[in-house]
Amino acid sequence: MIVITVVVSIVAVGLMGVYIRSQTSSAESVIQIQAIAIAQGYLEEAVLQAYADPDGGETGSCEEAARQNYDDVQDYNCINDTAGARDQFGGALPGLNEYNINVSVTGVVLGSGNNVAAQQVTVTVTHDQLPQSILLMGYRANY
Numbered sequence: 001m002i003v004i005t006v007v008v009s010i011v012a013v014g015l016m017g018v019y020i021r022s023q024t025s026s027a028e029s030v031i032q033i034q035a036i037a038i039a040q041g042y043l044e045e046a047v048l049q050a051y052a053d054p055d056g057g058e059t060g061s062c063e064e065a066a067r068q069n070y071d072d073v074q075d076y077n078c079i080n081d082t083a084g085a086r087d088q089f090g091g092a093l094p095g096l097n098e099y100n101i102n103v104s105v106t107g108v109v110l111g112s113g114n115n116v117a118a119q120q121v122t123v124t125v126t127h128d129q130l131p132q133s134i135l136l137m138g139y140r141a142n143y
């Protein structure tokens with residue numbers, strides 16, 4: 001009977017350790033999941049835009065004065081939101097003010113024989129409590 005009790009207490013201590021660890025890492029994983037969702041949102045918004053400015057005069061970066069006027073994927077190269085996540089109109093998203101989002105857009109050539117021009121979009125999301133930054137990458141081909 002004593003042997004059984006000792007085994008049960010060892011198991012209980014082991015489970016408490018797992019429980020305590022999962023409590024501290026669950027806050028971290030919520031931040032991580034939110035960071036991934038934010039990165040996906042920015043990436044999707046960027047790659048769904050036109051390849052170059054529809055009004056002409058593409059500069060390889062942003063020609064527009066404000067985020068709500070972005071009309072081509074290369075405009076997103078100007079995004080560096082250091083005071084929280086923003087929506088497509090540039091409005092702050094409540095509760096997401098501790099995230100930092102940087103978007104980098106670079107011209108690349110894809111395909112065998114390097115025959116498709118594309119813009120590579122890299123979204124990097126950081127948060128003070130996140131040990132690693134979240135990085136998502138996508139492409140907008142010139143079709």
Ligand SMILES: [Ca+2]
Binds near residue numbers: 052054064070071072
């Ligand atoms: Ca533009």
Ligand SMILES: [Ca+2]
Binds near residue numbers: 072
């Ligand atoms: Ca542009």
